[in-house]
Amino acid sequence: NAGVMQNPRHLVRRRGQEARLRCSPMKGHSHVYWYRQLPEEGLKFMVYLQKENIIDESGMPKERFSAEFPKEGPSILRIQQVVRGDSAAYFCASSPPRTGDLNEQFFGPGTRLTVL
Amino acid sequence: AQSVTQLGSHVSVSEGALVLLRCNYSSSVPPYLFWYVQYPNQGLQLLLKYTTGATLVKGINGFEAEFKKSETSFHLTKPSAHMSDAAEYFCAVNKAAGNKLTFGGGTRVLVKP
Numbered sequence: 419n420a421g422v423m424q425n426p427r428h429l430v431r432r433r434g435q436e437a438r439l440r441c442s443p444m445k446g447h448s449h450v451y452w453y454r455q456l457p458e459e460g461l462k463f464m465v466y467l468q469k470e471n472i473i474d475e476s477g478m479p480k481e482r483f484s485a486e487f488p489k490e491g492p493s494i495l496r497i498q499q500v501v502r503g504d505s506a507a508y509f510c511a512s513s514p515p516r517t518g519d520l521n522e523q524f525f526g527p528g529t530r531l532t533v534l
Numbered sequence: 535a536q537s538v539t540q541l542g543s544h545v546s547v548s549e550g551a552l553v554l555l556r557c558n559y560s561s562s563v564p565p566y567l568f569w570y571v572q573y574p575n576q577g578l579q580l581l582l583k584y585t586t587g588a589t590l591v592k593g594i595n596g597f598e599a600e601f602k603k604s605e606t607s608f609h610l611t612k613p614s615a616h617m618s619d620a621a622e623y624f625c626a627v628n629k630a631a632g633n634k635l636t637f638g639g640g641t642r643v644l645v646k647p
Contacts, residue, residue: 422577451634460624460637461578474634509577511635523635525570525577 420445422512422526423492430532437497437504439529443512450493451523452485455507467493500533507531536561536627540638548646553612555641557599557625560606567608568626568635569599578624584608595619620645 423442431437443450448468453461466474467487478485482500487493497504507530511523541556559565566585570578582593589601595618599610608625625638 453635453637460639461626461635463634463636466634477634511578522568522580522583525579527577530575 422447422510422524424508424510424526424529426529427527428530428532430534431500432534433501434499437500437531439495439497439508439510439531441493441495441510441512441526443493443510444524447512447514447524449513449515450487451511451513452493452495453509453511455509455528457506461509464495497531500531502533505531505533536565536629536636538625538627538636538638540623540625540641542641543639544642544644546644546646547615549617550614553597553610553615553619553643555610555623555625555643557608557610557638558606559608559625559627561627561629563629565627565629567599567601568628569593569597569608569610570624570626571595572622572624572640574621581610581623615643615645617645617647619643 425440450467452464455461463477465478465485482498484496507528509528510526513523537560539558568583569581571581572578581597582591584591584601592598597612599608601608622640622642624640626635628635
């Protein structure tokens with residue numbers, strides 16, 4: 419059973435370009451979470467999605483950032499018109515449907531975004 | 535609102551010595567608590583978790599943590615450090631299954647030979 423997959427692992431963009439980060443959850447997992455880790459900081463929650471639904475986007479910046487988890491295919495975190503402050507590691511995590519104690523989130527290897 | 539505080543952003547221990555990483559949390563409801571480890575340029579790996587039941591939790595790689603409700607703490611320990619324990623460690627909390635994790639700022643562990 420493959421783990422959470424993220425691609426690309428490294429992404430370089432110039433200011434003003436768009437960044438698209440992809441996350442494929444573990445097989446059987448229907449919940450996806452995105453977190454951002456700024457340099458020298460802990461992870462900060464961005465958004466929680468289930469298939470075709472955004473459940474909690476309280477950590478998403480109000481502008482330029484969007485996320486989706488379509489019925490088919492990976493979850494996408496999209497950053498429009500990137501700025502240098504968007505440089506960070508972006509981690510995706512997935513978890514299975516709620517079943518009592520099973521609330522562990524499994525993390526992918528992350529995408530490291532560098533904005534020039 | 536939940537919050538997590540990890541005391542000490544950097545900890546240096548000698549190989550074979552005790553590792554103690556401190557974590558305090560605030561939560562309005564009984565929390566679920568986690569410790570994750572992150573090796574350089576990698577994702578997070580779960581070390582251990584507390585949900586309900588026994589307050590002393592054993593995890594992988596010889597780590598354990600104790601949930602102390604009266605102290606709102608969930609400190610991580612390992613009796614004898616190994617060079618391979620050099621990494622960054624994050625304490626995290628959430629309120630319920632399927633909920634977002636709130637992370638502490640992390641503690642970077644350096645192991646000296």
